[in-house]
Amino acid sequence: MGMPVEFNTMIVTKGKEQRIEENVFQLTKEGYRIYPIDIPVEVRKTKDGETTGEAIVEKLQLHEKKTVVTYRLVALNSTN
Amino acid sequence: MGMPVEFNTMIVTKGKEQRIEENVFQLTKEGYRIYPIDIPVEVRKTKDGETTGEAIVEKLQLHEKKTVVTYRLVALNSTN
Amino acid sequence: MGMPVEFNTMIVTKGKEQRIEENVFQLTKEGYRIYPIDIPVEVRKTKDGETTGEAIVEKLQLHEKKTVVTYRLVALNSTN
Amino acid sequence: MGMPVEFNTMIVTKGKEQRIEENVFQLTKEGYRIYPIDIPVEVRKTKDGETTGEAIVEKLQLHEKKTVVTYRLVALNSTN
Numbered sequence: 674m675g676m677p678v679e680f681n682t683m684i685v686t687k688g689k690e691q692r693i694e695e696n697v698f699q700l701t702k703e704g705y706r707i708y709p710i711d712i713p714v715e716v717r718k719t720k721d722g723e724t725t726g727e728a729i730v731e732k733l734q735l736h737e738k739k740t741v742v743t744y745r746l747v748a749l750n751s752t753n
Numbered sequence: 754m755g756m757p758v759e760f761n762t763m764i765v766t767k768g769k770e771q772r773i774e775e776n777v778f779q780l781t782k783e784g785y786r787i788y789p790i791d792i793p794v795e796v797r798k799t800k801d802g803e804t805t806g807e808a809i810v811e812k813l814q815l816h817e818k819k820t821v822v823t824y825r826l827v828a829l830n831s832t833n
Numbered sequence: 834m835g836m837p838v839e840f841n842t843m844i845v846t847k848g849k850e851q852r853i854e855e856n857v858f859q860l861t862k863e864g865y866r867i868y869p870i871d872i873p874v875e876v877r878k879t880k881d882g883e884t885t886g887e888a889i890v891e892k893l894q895l896h897e898k899k900t901v902v903t904y905r906l907v908a909l910n911s912t913n
Numbered sequence: 914m915g916m917p918v919e920f921n922t923m924i925v926t927k928g929k930e931q932r933i934e935e936n937v938f939q940l941t942k943e944g945y946r947i948y949p950i951d952i953p954v955e956v957r958k959t960k961d962g963e964t965t966g967e968a969i970v971e972k973l974q975l976h977e978k979k980t981v982v983t984y985r986l987v988a989l990n991s992t993n
Contacts, residue, residue: 675842675866676789679835682922682949705790706835709756709922710815735790736812755919755946762842762869762915786915789842836949869916870945870975892976895950 679706683715684728684744696746697731706740708733713747725750759786763795764808764824776826777811786820788813793827805830839866843875844888844904856906857891866900868893873907885910919946923955924968924984936986937971946980948973953987965990 690698708714708730716726732743770778788794788810796806812823850858868874868890876886892903930938948954948970956966972983 675839676787676792677837677839678787679837680920680947680949681835682952682954707756707758707787707920709920710785712756712922714922732814732816734812734814755921757917757919759915759917760840760867760869762872762874787840789840792842794842836947836952838947865950867916867918867947872916892974894972894974896972 677705679704681706681708683717684708684730684742685717685720686725688718693743698728698744698746700742700744702740702742704738704740705735706733706742708742708744714744716744716746723750757785759784761786761788763797764788764810764822765797765800766805768798773823778808778824778826780822780824782820782822784818784820785815786813786822788822788824794824796824796826803830837865839864841866841868843877844868844890844902845877845880846885848878853903858888858904858906860902860904862900862902864898864900865895866893866902868902868904874904876904876906883910917945919944921946921948923957924948924970924982925957925960926965928958933983938968938984938986940982940984942980942982944978944980945975946973946982948982948984954984956984956986963990 686700690700693699710730713727715724716728717724726746727748728744728746730742730744734741766780770780773779790810793807795804796808798805806826807828808824808826810822810824814821846860850860853859870890873887875884876888877884886906887908888904888906890904894901926940930940933939950970953967955964956968957964966986967988968984968986970984974981
């Protein structure tokens with residue numbers, strides 16, 4: 674009996690993030706996932722793409738085989 | 754840089770659970786924790802006490818160094 | 834980019850455990866897995882079978898998409 | 914009953930790594946830790962220092978409240 678979880682070291686948005694506050698976004702991903710909370714992580718639009726910014730994950734909600742990630746963008750790459 | 758998490762194999766309520774529906778309870782614990790979701794786990798009132806029932810964890814919310822566990826009680830020990 | 838891991842709350846041997854000492858066994862499972870270390874966990878021969886005993890996991894080795902679990906049997910069900 | 918684990922997103926060596934092969938190093942850390950396996954992670958000498966290279970974690974051994982991390986250095990920052 675086990676619970677599958679994916680440890681993620683960066684946020685890959687695939688353009689599906691939703692802004693909920695000035696710099697705060699919410700992203701729903703398939704499956705149960707752990708993103709490090711309270712630690713700066715890279716944000717990318719695609720897995721193999723460029724880093725678009727840096728974020729702090731503030732909240733994780735695991736429910737019904739999905740994970741909702743709430744993160745605050747703390748830096749944005751100027752080249753975009 | 755790391756995120757401390759505690760893997761839990763059972764729910765220890767310390768009598769702090771709150772009923773939110775007929776058989777559904779919510780419990781707030783200190784720190785970031787993972788309880789297996791969608792798998793039957795034991796429920797106890799104290800760590801070393803008797804099992805009071807069996808539950809299915811339905812939701813985990815990790816936020817601000819706390820974890821909110823939502824679980825559905827699926828069996829209750831008749832000896833209580 | 835993620836690392837899939839399975840959290841396990843009990844040891845399911847499928848009869849594949851190898852004795853390495855008096856009460857110590859080693860079991861190789863597919864994929865990366867976390868079993869709670871230093872905490873008593875149930876041992877079963879099959880996922881839906883009876884509990885055959887209780888063990889303390891002493892070591893986990895995650896390598897090449899496999900996990901080697903070393904555990905010490907601390908109790909054996911007398912009905913077997 | 915829980916097992917404390919730390920999720921790490923990068924390797925901080927504090928200069929304590931031991932070379933075991935041409936580009937392969939072993940590092941012992943306190944406590945139980947998960948580093949993403951098979952995914953490139955940053956290597957730093959100190960938590961707040963510069964990135965000194967990039968590595969692939971090949972093996973994790975969790976035992977007696979310690980974690981031994983075996984990693985292969987895949988890139989080295991030329992500025993060092």
